[in-house]
Amino acid sequence: MAKYILNRVLVAILTMFVLATATFFLLRIIPGDPFAGPKVIPEIKERLRIHYGLDKPLVEQYFIYMGNILRGDFGYSLAKRGHRVNDVIKDAFPQSLDLGIRAMIMSIIFGIFFGIIAALNRGKPLDYLTVILVLIGISVPSFVVAALLQYFFGVYLKILPVARYDTFWHTLMPAFALSLGTMAVLARYMRASMLEVMTADYIKTARAKGLRNTQIVIRHQIRNALFPILTILGPAIAMVLTGSFIIESIFAIPGLGRHYVLALQNLDYTLVMGLTLFFGFFLIVMNLLVDFTYGIIDPRVRHTRN
Amino acid sequence: MDNEKLLDVKNLTISFHTYVGEVAAVRNVDFYLKKSEVLAIVGESGSGKSVSTQAILGLTPIPPGEIKSGKILFKHEDLLKFDEKEMSKICGSQISMIFQDPMTSLNPTMKVGNQIREVLHQHTDISRRESRERVIELMTLVGIPEPEVRINQYPHELSGGMRQRVMITMAMANRPDILIADEPTTALDVTIQSQIFRLLKELRTEFETAIILITHDFGVVAGIADRIVVMYAGKVMEEGETDQIYYKPRHPYTVALLKAVPSLADNEEQKLRTINGIPPFLLNIPPGCPFADRCDYAMRICKEKEPQYFQFEDNKRVFCWLYHDQAAGQFQRFKDREGRLQ
Amino acid sequence: MSDSEQQLFTPLDRSEKVGPILETETIAFWSDVWRRFRRNKPALIGIIIILLFVIFALFGPSMLPYRYDKVDLSSTYRVPSSEHWFGTDALGRDIWCRIWIGARVSLFIAIVSALSQMIIGIIIGSISGLSGGKIDMIIMRFVDILIAIPFLIWVSMFLVVLGPGIQSIILAFSLTQWKGMARLVRGETLRLKETEFAIAAKAMGASTWRLIRKHIFPNVLPVVIVSATFQVTNAIFAEAFLSYIGLGIQPPMTSWGKLVASGIAEMRSFPYMLFIPAVFISFTMLSLQLIGDGLRDATDPKMRQ
Numbered sequence: 001m002a003k004y005i006l007n008r009v010l011v012a013i014l015t016m017f018v019l020a021t022a023t024f025f026l027l028r029i030i031p032g033d034p035f036a037g038p039k040v041i042p043e044i045k046e047r048l049r050i051h052y053g054l055d056k057p058l059v060e061q062y063f064i065y066m067g068n069i070l071r072g073d074f075g076y077s078l079a080k081r082g083h084r085v086n087d088v089i090k091d092a093f094p095q096s097l098d099l100g101i102r103a104m105i106m107s108i109i110f111g112i113f114f115g116i117i118a119a120l121n122r123g124k125p126l127d128y129l130t131v132i133l134v135l136i137g138i139s140v141p142s143f144v145v146a147a148l149l150q151y152f153f154g155v156y157l158k159i160l161p162v163a164r165y166d167t168f169w170h171t172l173m174p175a176f177a178l179s180l181g182t183m184a185v186l187a188r189y190m191r192a193s194m195l196e197v198m199t200a201d202y203i204k205t206a207r208a209k210g211l212r213n214t215q216i217v218i219r220h221q222i223r224n225a226l227f228p229i230l231t232i233l234g235p236a237i238a239m240v241l242t243g244s245f246i247i248e249s250i251f252a253i254p255g256l257g258r259h260y261v262l263a264l265q266n267l268d269y270t271l272v273m274g275l276t277l278f279f280g281f282f283l284i285v286m287n288l289l290v291d292f293t294y295g296i297i298d299p300r301v302r303h304t305r306n
Numbered sequence: 307m308d309n310e311k312l313l314d315v316k317n318l319t320i321s322f323h324t325y326v327g328e329v330a331a332v333r334n335v336d337f338y339l340k341k342s343e344v345l346a347i348v349g350e351s352g353s354g355k356s357v358s359t360q361a362i363l364g365l366t367p368i369p370p371g372e373i374k375s376g377k378i379l380f381k382h383e384d385l386l387k388f389d390e391k392e393m394s395k396i397c398g399s400q401i402s403m404i405f406q407d408p409m410t411s412l413n414p415t416m417k418v419g420n421q422i423r424e425v426l427h428q429h430t431d432i433s434r435r436e437s438r439e440r441v442i443e444l445m446t447l448v449g450i451p452e453p454e455v456r457i458n459q460y461p462h463e464l465s466g467g468m469r470q471r472v473m474i475t476m477a478m479a480n481r482p483d484i485l486i487a488d489e490p491t492t493a494l495d496v497t498i499q500s501q502i503f504r505l506l507k508e509l510r511t512e513f514e515t516a517i518i519l520i521t522h523d524f525g526v527v528a529g530i531a532d533r534i535v536v537m538y539a540g541k542v543m544e545e546g547e548t549d550q551i552y553y554k555p556r557h558p559y560t561v562a563l564l565k566a567v568p569s570l571a572d573n574e575e576q577k578l579r580t581i582n583g584i585p586p587f588l589l590n591i592p593p594g595c596p597f598a599d600r601c602d603y604a605m606r607i608c609k610e611k612e613p614q615y616f617q618f619e620d621n622k623r624v625f626c627w628l629y630h631d632q633a634a635g636q637f638q639r640f641k642d643r644e645g646r647l648q
Numbered sequence: 649m650s651d652s653e654q655q656l657f658t659p660l661d662r663s664e665k666v667g668p669i670l671e672t673e674t675i676a677f678w679s680d681v682w683r684r685f686r687r688n689k690p691a692l693i694g695i696i697i698i699l700l701f702v703i704f705a706l707f708g709p710s711m712l713p714y715r716y717d718k719v720d721l722s723s724t725y726r727v728p729s730s731e732h733w734f735g736t737d738a739l740g741r742d743i744w745c746r747i748w749i750g751a752r753v754s755l756f757i758a759i760v761s762a763l764s765q766m767i768i769g770i771i772i773g774s775i776s777g778l779s780g781g782k783i784d785m786i787i788m789r790f791v792d793i794l795i796a797i798p799f800l801i802w803v804s805m806f807l808v809v810l811g812p813g814i815q816s817i818i819l820a821f822s823l824t825q826w827k828g829m830a831r832l833v834r835g836e837t838l839r840l841k842e843t844e845f846a847i848a849a850k851a852m853g854a855s856t857w858r859l860i861r862k863h864i865f866p867n868v869l870p871v872v873i874v875s876a877t878f879q880v881t882n883a884i885f886a887e888a889f890l891s892y893i894g895l896g897i898q899p900p901m902t903s904w905g906k907l908v909a910s911g912i913a914e915m916r917s918f919p920y921m922l923f924i925p926a927v928f929i930s931f932t933m934l935s936l937q938l939i940g941d942g943l944r945d946a947t948d949p950k951m952r953q
Contacts, residue, residue, distance in 0.1 A: 140930045151916070202411055264808055272805065
């Protein structure tokens with residue numbers, strides 16, 4: 001078990017390292033000099049020069065860069081009056097986190113629920129309905145859904161606010177729009193997992209022991225069907241994260257995703273790289289946590305890792 | 307031992323509707339079981355042996371399966387007429403079943419102790435503390451070492467033989483009248499095999515449980531079975547007492563099966579004797595005896611009409627035209643050739 | 649006892665025993681796949697829809713007498729009518745033409761990206777699988793690192809550096825999305841390495857390239873095609889996202905993503921500008937999903953009877 005954990009942590013660290021290196025080099029191959037471009041405010045040019053060591057040889061710059069990152073300093077924004085990337089993160093991350101958590105909770109609860117319902121009613125109308133909803137959830141791009149929701153509930157019916165993120169009601173539409181894609185994927189996987197478990201031998205044994213159908217479903221089926229779902233939690237988190245870019249933009253939520261999109265549009269290179277690093281690190285850590293959880297919860301993994 | 311039949315399966319016919327057609331897995335099968343006796347059902351894969359016994363516990367998947375006719379009488383009631391609720395009262399308490407592969411037949415994410423306790427709590431009012439003790443008692447009885455440790459382990463932490471013992475514990479926990487063992491040792495080592503069979507015999511003596519043993523291997527049956535039913539292609543080919551089947555087999559299929567068992571008396575060069583051909587697809591059943599194409603003694607009538615059952619005393623019968631008056635000549639050939647077994 | 653009855657009891661000779669009729673249809677693999685695929689109605693509907701879209705993408709713009717980039721400030725924001733089947737946009741450009749030109753762009757990007765991902769993925773995957781040992785480990789670690797960052801983020805990063813435009817988009821997609829395919833191919837390669845074919849071929853001195861071509865490629869193709877189908881959906885989505893941000897296709901050229909983006913902006917007053925491209929994107933993604941699922945089921949060895 002310890003070996004497993006150690007292995008995953010090492011890979012995670014290696015990945016972060018390679019990512020940081022990649023951002024460093026990408027910053028350097030942008031045609032023209034990003035640090036001297038028209039977007040850069042003269043006042044902060046000096047600060048940038050010092051921070052990134054722009055007048056020093058490349059190798060030294062690299063070490064400075066990596067050193068900064070190790071200290072948790074993601075650099076300076078080019079466009080925003082010399083704001084540090086860290087400040088942007090500090091301001092915007094809480095909103096994104098809040099939105100993301102709401103969306104994840106929604107997708108997990110509803111996704112798994114619909115998946116179970118569909119599997120239990122296989123072949124019957126309820127199953128087909130769920131399958132269709134899932135297909136719609138996967139096919140319709142999240143921004144379309146977001147825009148439609150905004151139009152319908154915000155403009156047409158005028159019952160929900162369309163921008164910003166101040167009250168509970170503000171969170172409803174964005175969280176829902178963000179959750180749809182992941183919800184659909186989770187429902188699909190849960191349904192497939194349940195169906196696979198249904199035909200397992202130990203279900204036959206349970207029946208031969210005299211257990212009634214409901215008992216079998218709850219005690220044996222759902223439990224075992226949930227395990228494989230853990231393995232796609234990691235990608236699901238990634239989906240929610242990238243989804244937030246669009247949803248935050250459409251609903252004008254001052255979150256990290258929106259800042260990222262603005263940075264891309266403004267060609268604020270350092271901010272882009274800084275945020276990319278942050279997102280990357282965040283996801284790597286999340287994936288690590290999911291791996292650990294799976295390793296702890298699944299008894300098969302727990303005991304064979306010796 | 308009283309003469310009453312504990313379980314009486316009459317005229318059982320089960321088909322499966324697949325998208326290539328209707329597969330007749332079990333065709334007009336009869337067999338019975340008396341109190342405390344061990345009945346062995348022997349046959350190749352696809353002979354219908356598993357399907358018929360699963361029907362006893364209501365385990366036949368109803369679509370695509372269909373029970374087209376028959377009665378399964380247990381304590382004077384027809385189990386086929388029971389609904390899910392009534393069946394669930396019988397399964398695991400009066401009739402139990404263990405399956406071929408204990409690895410896949412146990413829930414991999416549940417401690418084995420809890421899986422055994424589940425069957426106790428399902429059918430009795432036992433308390434949680436009592437059930438834990440009872441499980442330890444049972445595991446000791448069944449020969450599982452260190453039960454206090456094992457009770458908290460998961461199936462993948464146990465060896466194959468141990469897992470099968472756990473299955474047996476689950477099955478015997480409520481002292482059922484009947485235990486159905488579907489190829490209990492096929493997935494296990496030969497050495498474990500004999501241990502498991504010895505255990506089953508002990509349990510039969512201790513609890514007076516009747517056992518239906520399903521197997522494809524004639525080699526294991528002799529030491530444990532009282533009576534034998536030989537099935538092929540969904541039909542009963544021969545039925546009789548163990549001694550008689552081994553020393554005086556009546557059906558050419560039975561003879562062939564017995565010959566296929568390698569014997570210690572064979573010399574090393576002896577090739578493994580197999581039966582030519584393969585069992586028929588049960589999709590479009592040709593008329594006549596299903597074994598005709600592989601039988602060394604087949605006659606014209608065997609391809610045209612299904613045989614009758616010829617009865618010898620009340621628990622011995624055979625499904626073969628050789629026993630018709632008119633087949634005397636062919637029957638003599640059969641007796642001469644297979645004489646060493648008679 | 650009659651003679652005919654007596655007849656019945658005569659022994660059968662060998663010739664009269666007919667063995668069981670074995671269904672030995674040696675169907676070629678791909679016709680079997682097609683057969684199974686055909687039975688999957690939703691997948692067929694998917695193919696029909698895609699075909700329709702492709703046909704319209706090719707011939708649609710010529711059905712109306714407008715050019716997709718013709719600005720006509722006198723007829724801006726027209727609702728769909730008999731003159732402009734899909735209405736006009738803020739600059740008076742006909743949307744029907746723009747939709748189908750946009751279709752060409754989106755589909756082109758998606759398919760070219762998917763193809764290049766396939767090629768890169770197959771090459772890298774098979775090299776990794778065949779080499780085994782250190783090279784394999786290094787390549788796989790590299791892939792793991794690529795996978796750690798979501799596709800959209802990689803692509804955004806690349807585009808910020810490369811600048812917008814069709815070539816950049818295709819380049820960015822191709823460079824970053826081959827990882828999934830490479831993994832699949834590697835898995836298959838490892839499996840195939842153990843078969844006698846590969847060992848025999850190697851023994852006969854077959855070169856690596858030949859091994860890839862003759863043995864790995866045909867066996868890996870089914871999985872790869874299924875994966876590629878789903879990659880196309882990712883590409884379409886990504887292109888739409890990039891266009892929304894502004895990093896994608898530049899005007900006057902348009903794509904479905906750009907049309908949706910402008911639709912979102914005008915949504916309040918002119919909802920048709922959003923609905924129309926949204927419907928097309930959704931149906932395309934839906935059809936691709938169905939086709940992908942159908943292909944997956946049709947090529948799944950476990951489902952063969």
